[in-house]
Amino acid sequence: MLRVYLDHNSTTPLAPEVLEAMKPYWLEEYGNASSIHWYGQRAKAAVEEARLEVARLINADPAEVVFTSGGTEGDNAAVLGVVEAAKSESRHVITTSIEHHAVLYAARAVEQRGVQVTYVPVGPSGIVDPEDVERAIRPDTVLISVMHANNELGTIQPVEEIGRIAREHGIPFHSDAVQSVGKIPVDVRQLALDLLSLSAHKLCGPKGVGALYIRRGMALRPLLYGGHHERDRRPGTENVPGIVGLGKATSLARERPEEEADRLRILRDCLEQGILRTVPQVRPNGHARRRLHTTTNLRFDGVDGEALVIALDLKGVACSTGAACSSGSLEPSHVLAAIGLTREQARSSIRFSLGWSSSGEDVDRALEVLPGVVERLRSHSPSLPEKSAVALRSQ
Numbered sequence: 001m002l003r004v005y006l007d008h009n010s011t012t013p014l015a016p017e018v019l020e021a022m023k024p025y026w027l028e029e030y031g032n033a034s035s036i037h038w039y040g041q042r043a044k045a046a047v048e049e050a051r052l053e054v055a056r057l058i059n060a061d062p063a064e065v066v067f068t069s070g071g072t073e074g075d076n077a078a079v080l081g082v083v084e085a086a087k088s089e090s091r092h093v094i095t096t097s098i099e100h101h102a103v104l105y106a107a108r109a110v111e112q113r114g115v116q117v118t119y120v121p122v123g124p125s126g127i128v129d130p131e132d133v134e135r136a137i138r139p140d141t142v143l144i145s146v147m148h149a150n151n152e153l154g155t156i157q158p159v160e161e162i163g164r165i166a167r168e169h170g171i172p173f174h175s176d177a178v179q180s181v182g183k184i185p186v187d188v189r190q191l192a193l194d195l196l197s198l199s200a201h202k203l204c205g206p207k208g209v210g211a212l213y214i215r216r217g218m219a220l221r222p223l224l225y226g227g228h229h230e231r232d233r234r235p236g237t238e239n240v241p242g243i244v245g246l247g248k249a250t251s252l253a254r255e256r257p258e259e260e261a262d263r264l265r266i267l268r269d270c271l272e273q274g275i276l277r278t279v280p281q282v283r284p285n286g287h288a289r290r291r292l293h294t295t296t297n298l299r300f301d302g303v304d305g306e307a308l309v310i311a312l313d314l315k316g317v318a319c320s321t322g323a324a325c326s327s328g329s330l331e332p333s334h335v336l337a338a339i340g341l342t343r344e345q346a347r348s349s350i351r352f353s354l355g356w357s358s359s360g361e362d363v364d365r366a367l368e369v370l371p372g373v374v375e376r377l378r379s380h381s382p383s384l385p386e387k388s389a390v391a392l393r394s395q
Helices: 016-025 038-058 071-085 101-111 130-136 159-169 240-255 259-278 305-314 334-338 343-347 360-379 389-393
Strands: 065-068 092-096 116-120 141-145 173-176 195-199 210-214 282-284 295-300 349-353
Touching (some): 016 240, 038 195, 038 240, 065 071, 071 101, 071 141, 071 173, 071 195, 071 210, 092 101, 116 130, 130 159, 141 159, 259 282, 259 295, 259 349, 259 360, 305 349, 305 360, 334 343, 343 349
Parallel strands (some): 092 141, 173 195
Antiparallel strands (some): 065 210, 195 210, 282 295, 295 349
């Protein structure tokens, strides 16, 4: 069976160059990066070279880059670390209603500790209004956290404007940039960020490693306690092969030609327009233009999204209903609920996301199988309102 992978927002295929870069650090270069002997210093040098590559991609100083186990740890370290380091007795955090659960659940955790949290809403476009963020600021606000690009809709948030607002008010500003780093330009100086989370497996690197940018001088209490690794920011023996892989992935992202984004945008648009043309009662979710060139989120009225994902998989096409870490949940997407979709509408939505390995053949195959799959599911769906499958075929 020809298999097509259209779920790059969940994870990306490992780039061959990344695998080659990592191989020696599983076999010959096995030293502990904290050891002072020859083996350890070889590993340490590789870690520092990777740190430099990550810093180059986001325009940070290498000393401001801390390696983590991925985006979830980075988000938690930013939210919990800033809140715990705040000296004021009354503490307030601002975030949005469409953040990844790594931020939202961290926000709920600090609420249980007496911290007040404002969840700024978004409109149907899926984009937060910077003025709403500014209106939410209080004298005791200790952190603003707004993601750069949404993982489900692909919508790009006005992080630069919010960064200026945060800087004017002297409030630390964090952004979950897991979905944006490596896809669109990310400059921590230009965006006025104090903290930024990224993850290797979203940009053709390995799973289980990421980085947290921490602006020099930022007060941040560590999540873990142990050794003096990562300048006392994140203790634990460094995952040297993973860090090397992240470094190589960021290097590849920095060298990737601008034409690659145009290529993926054309493929994404061909897929989206082809679906809208050949499948009736389909509607896009989120902003039509201000989104990642890799992502489309569509609502298939009268179809259960999870059933559609499974049926497409049986035909060899991989996509998703949203965040991979929320799969299996009985609740509809909180992101789709936040943009005003009903429970039924949210549950009928699926996401297609493309990446460096995507091709025109992938899009053609998806468009070949999708109409028939949707028609079959609708013919068995009791929720399709007053419209038989026959009527749909006639449109």
